[in-house]
Amino acid sequence: MYKLTKVSAIKARTQAINQLKAVLIIADPALREELAGLGDAELFRTCAGFAEVGSREESVLQATRIALGLLADRIGQLSEEIREVDARLARLVEGHAPQLLEVVGIGPDTAVALLIAVGDNPERLGSEASSAALCGVSPVERSSGRRQFRRLNRGGDRQAxxxxxxxxxxxxxVDPRTQAYYERRTREGKTRREIIRCLKRYAAREVFHLVRQELPGPRS
Structure with missing residues (x-):
């Protein structure tokens, strides 16, 4: 439920940001000059500070400033909502699978996506191979003439x-071991795509064993 809320909030915030920048494109040149060169964060703060000027007949410039202010307020509200949901998701991960957060490269958002995939498909955790197939990282055999190779699996849970x-x-x-592995496999003649496939498979194996720690034992 939290993940669904976050995804919709991110989409709405992206739409509001795009609308704000579209308004700037057609805004009065003086207003564009006033806001030129600002980074996104400073731009949103500045627009949010635009005060509504009461007038019986509003000018185009006044309407533009009001529109920018309302859009900036909406962006701020959605950003706060996303931060709140992120905090709730982090607490859930820390409470249910804190061992995932100790792994290099796994943050709360990534851990949540993996736990959702696991929770939706508990029957797929009977073996490491089944778990890899669930995440779409099981190798797929291919051939091209005389050459036999493996490619990335385009199936499985795409969020995982x-x-x-x-x-x-x-x-x-950031991880020296992964960097050393990448360099070694490159010297062996592996392509970048092949190396990424292998690394994703290794990551899936690591996650599988960490998640298995939380599963209940078999019933008698």
Whole structure:
């Protein structure tokens, strides 16, 4: 439920940001000049401070400033809502699977996506291979003439697959072991796509064993 709320809030905030910037494009040149060069955060704060000027016949400039102020207020409210939902999600992960947060590359949002996939498909956790297939990282055999190779699996739960993707690319930036593995496999002639496939499979294996710790034992 929290994840659904966050996704809708992010979509609404993105729409409001796009509308605000579209208004700026057609705004009075003097107003555009006033707001030129501001970063997004400062732009939203400045627009939110625009006061509504009472007038029987509002000018186009006044209406533009009011519209920018209302859109900026909406962006701020949605941002606060997203932060609140993020905090609730983080508490849930810390309460149910804190071991996931100890892994390099896994934050609350990534952990939530993986736990949702697991919770929706508990029957898929009977084996590591089944769990990998659920996340769309099980290898798929392909051939091209005389060459046999494996490609990325385009099936499975796409949210879980995207979570593993984020784990891998975070590790490629900050984890020395992952960086060393990438360099070694590159020297062996592996393509970037093949290396990413392998790293996602390894991440799925690690997550599987961490999540299995929380599963109840078999019934007699």
């Amino acid at each position: 697959n995207a979570a593993l993707h984020r784990i891998v690319f975070t590790r490629l930036r």
